[in-house]
Amino acid sequence: MAETRLSISGMKCGGCVATVEQVLRAQAGVESVEVSLDNASAVITGQADAGVLAKAVTDAGYPAVPA
Numbered sequence: 001m002a003e004t005r006l007s008i009s010g011m012k013c014g015g016c017v018a019t020v021e022q023v024l025r026a027q028a029g030v031e032s033v034e035v036s037l038d039n040a041s042a043v044i045t046g047q048a049d050a051g052v053l054a055k056a057v058t059d060a061g062y063p064a065v066p067a
């Protein structure tokens with residue numbers, strides 16, 4: 001099972017975390033999602049492409065890059 005880590009900026013509260021989780025879970029190939037507000041990061045398992053995941057989160061308003 002592939003694991004992808006993203007560095008995500010702009011998350012300020014649990015609502016932001018929920019939004020990011022929702023966006024990531026909606027992507028094809030995603031098995032599980034763990035978003036950390038404290039670490040400004042996410043860990044995703046599954047076969048999704050890191051660049052695609054980063055773009056989806058960025059497009060939702062939280063600039064993200066593969067970490």
Ligand SMILES: [Cu+2]
Nearest residue numbers: 012013015016
């Ligand atoms: Cu928020």
